Amino acid sequence: MSEFTLTIDGQAAPTHQTIPVVNPATGKPFADCPDTTRAQLDQAMDAAQRAYPAWAADEAARRAAMHACAEALRAKAAEIGRVLTQEQGKPLENAIGEVVGGAVWFDLTAGLPLDAEVLQDDDEQRIELHRKPLGVVGAITPWNFPIILAIWKIAPALLAGNTLVLKPSPYTPLSSLAVGEVLRDVLPPGVFQVVSGGDDLGKWVTEHPAVRKISFTGSVPTGKKIAEVAAPDLKRVTLELGGNDPAIVLGDMDPKAVAEKLFWGAFQNSGQVCVAIKRLYVDEAIYQPIVRELAALAKQVPVGDGLESDTKLGPINNAPQFERVKELVDDAVAAGAKVEAGGGPLDRDGYFFAPTVLTDVAEGVRIVDEEQFGPALPIIPFRDVDDAIERANATHFGLGGSVWTSDVARGTDLAKRLQCGTGWVNQHLNLVPNAPFGGSKWSGIGYENGPWGLAAFTEYQVINVAKS
Ligand code: NAD
Numbered sequence: 001m002s003e004f005t006l007t008i009d010g011q012a013a014p015t016h017q018t019i020p021v022v023n024p025a026t027g028k029p030f031a032d033c034p035d036t037t038r039a040q041l042d043q044a045m046d047a048a049q050r051a052y053p054a055w056a057a058d059e060a061a062r063r064a065a066m067h068a069c070a071e072a073l074r075a076k077a078a079e080i081g082r083v084l085t086q087e088q089g090k091p092l093e094n095a096i097g098e099v100v101g102g103a104v105w106f107d108l109t110a111g112l113p114l115d116a117e118v119l120q121d122d123d124e125q126r127i128e129l130h131r132k133p134l135g136v137v138g139a140i141t142p143w144n145f146p147i148i149l150a151i152w153k154i155a156p157a158l159l160a161g162n163t164l165v166l167k168p169s170p171y172t173p174l175s176s177l178a179v180g181e182v183l184r185d186v187l188p189p190g191v192f193q194v195v196s197g198g199d200d201l202g203k204w205v206t207e208h209p210a211v212r213k214i215s216f217t218g219s220v221p222t223g224k225k226i227a228e229v230a231a232p233d234l235k236r237v238t239l240e241l242g243g244n245d246p247a248i249v250l251g252d253m254d255p256k257a258v259a260e261k262l263f264w265g266a267f268q269n270s271g272q273v274c275v276a277i278k279r280l281y282v283d284e285a286i287y288q289p290i291v292r293e294l295a296a297l298a299k300q301v302p303v304g305d306g307l308e309s310d311t312k313l314g315p316i317n318n319a320p321q322f323e324r325v326k327e328l329v330d331d332a333v334a335a336g337a338k339v340e341a342g343g344g345p346l347d348r349d350g351y352f353f354a355p356t357v358l359t360d361v362a363e364g365v366r367i368v369d370e371e372q373f374g375p376a377l378p379i380i381p382f383r384d385v386d387d388a389i390e391r392a393n394a395t396h397f398g399l400g401g402s403v404w405t406s407d408v409a410r411g412t413d414l415a416k417r418l419q420c421g422t423g424w425v426n427q428h429l430n431l432v433p434n435a436p437f438g439g440s441k442w443s444g445i446g447y448e449n450g451p452w453g454l455a456a457f458t459e460y461q462v463i464n465v466a467k468s
Contacts, residue, residue, distance in 0.1 A: 007180030009047035010189025025305035045210035051190025056161035066110035089314035102151035109155035133161030135212035143169035238446035243399025246392035250405035251283035259293030265428035298341035298355035322351035325374030337361035398440030
C-alpha cells in the first residue's frame with residue numbers, strides 16, 4: 001500500500017500494485033507509488049471526459065480556480081518540497097522554491113487573455129476568431145523539475161478549458177501525487193487527475209482515444225516515440241525535449257567576475273536542467289583563468305543530501321543517469337580529456353558524482369556531442385568567434401545558448417546567430433513567464449508559457465455571420 005494516492009475523478013483511487021521510489025541521496029527505496037492499471041487509466045480518462053463540458057463552459061470559474069490552486073499549493077509548499085527533495089535529490093530550499101514557483105505560475109496564468117477577436121465587421125459579414133479548448137490533455141513529465149514542468153502544462157491547459165491527466169516520471173512520482181491530493185479539494189472532480197506508473201503508462205496515455213493533446217517534457221528519443229504514437233489519431237503534441245546548450249565566452253570578459261555565473265549556469269540542479277550550459281566555449285585569451293576559476297568552484301561547492309541545510313548540489317537523480325554521466329566522463333578521459341576537478345563518483349552511498357570540469361576535449365567526443373545531463377562540464381577553447389558559433393550550431397539540439405561579453409550589442413548579434421529557442425546574453429538558464437519557451441531542431445516542437453503556451457492548449461474557431 002502506498003501512502004500516496006492516485007487522483008481520479010476528484011478522489012483517491014485504490015492502489016492495486018506499487019513501484020518503489022528511491023531516495024537518490026541514499027540509493028535506497030523510501031516509499032512506494034501506485035502502479036496505475038489500464039482499467040484505472042480508463043477511469044481517469046472517463047472522468048476527464050465527463051468533467052470537460054462544464055469546465056469548458058465557465059471561464060470565470062476557471063480563472064478563480066487558478067488562484068485557488070496557487071493558494072492551496074503555497075499552503076503545502078514545505079510539505080511537497082520535502083517529498084520532492086527525498087525523491088529528486090535537490091536541496092530543500094530549491095524544492096520548496098519549485099512548488100512556490102508553481103503557485104506563482106498559476107496566479108500569472110490566471111491573468112492571460114482568452115478573448116475572441118473581431119477580424120471583420122461590416123455590412124457584408126462579421127467574422128469572429130474564438131479560442132476553443134481541445135478536450136482531454138495528457139501531460140507527461142520528467143524527473144528533473146517534476147512540479148514546475150507539470151504546472152507549465154496544468155495551468156494553461158485548465159485555464160483554456162481542457163481537462164487533464166498528468167503522468168509523472170517513475171523516478172519522481174510522489175510530489176506530483178501530492179499535488180493531486182492538494183488540488184483535488186480545489187478543482188471540480190475529473191478536471192485534474194494524477195496517475196503514476198512506469199514508462200508503459202506514458203505510452204497508454206499517449207495512445208488513449210480520449211486524449212486530444214499530449215504535452216510532453218523529456219528526452220529526444222521518448223519525444224520521437226510520442227510523436228509516432230500520437231500521429232495515427234492526429235493528436236496535437238507539444239514536445240519540450242533535450243538540449244546541449246553552448247555558452248560562448250568572449251575574450252573581453254573578466255574571468256573572476258563571470259566564473260560563478262557560468263558555474264551555476266552549468267551545475268544548477270547538478271546539471272540536470274534541460275537548458276543548463278552543457279558545452280562551454282571560451283576565447284583562448286582567457287581560457288586558462290576561466291578553467292582555474294571553474295575548477296576551484298567545482299572543488300568547493302557543498303555536495304550532499306538535499307535535506308542537509310548547507311547542501312548546494314544534490315545527487316544525480318537515478319541509477320541509469322548516474323551510470324550514464326560516469327560513462328561519458330570515463331569516455332572523455334579515455335579519449336584524452338584532462339580532469340580539472342571531480343572526475344568520478346563520491347565515495348558514499350547514493351548517486352553522488354563530484355562536480356567535474358574537463359579540458360583537452362572537443363567535438364567528436366561523446367560528452368561534447370551528447371547531452372550529459374549531469375554535473376560534468378567540458379570547456380573548449382576557441383580563437384575565432386565565427387568558428388565558435390559554427391561549432392555551437394553543429395548539432396541536432398537547439399534548446400538554448402548564450403554569449404558572454406562586455407559588448408552587449410555584439411553579444412546580442414552573436415546570440416541571434418545561435419540556432420536555438422532562447423539565446424541569452426551574459427546569463428543562461430533564466431526562464432521567464434512572459435516569453436515563449438521551446439526548442440529548435442530536435443529540442444522540441446511548440447512552445448510553453450505566456451500567451452504562446454496558452455495558445456498551444458487551444459484551437460481556433462472562426463464564426464462567420466452573414467449580414468445580408
Ligand atoms: P524521459 O524521456 O526518459 O522520460 C520522460 C517521461 O516520459 C517520463 O514520465 C517517462 O515515464 C515517460 N515515458 C518514457 N517512455 C515513454 C513512452 N514510450 N511513451 C510515453 N511516455 C514515456 O526523460 P527523463 O530522463 O525523465 O528526463 C530527462 C530529459 O528531459 C533530458 O533529455 C532533458 O533535457 C529533458 N528535459 C527537457 C525540458 C524542456 O523543457 N525542453 C525540460 C526538462 C527536461
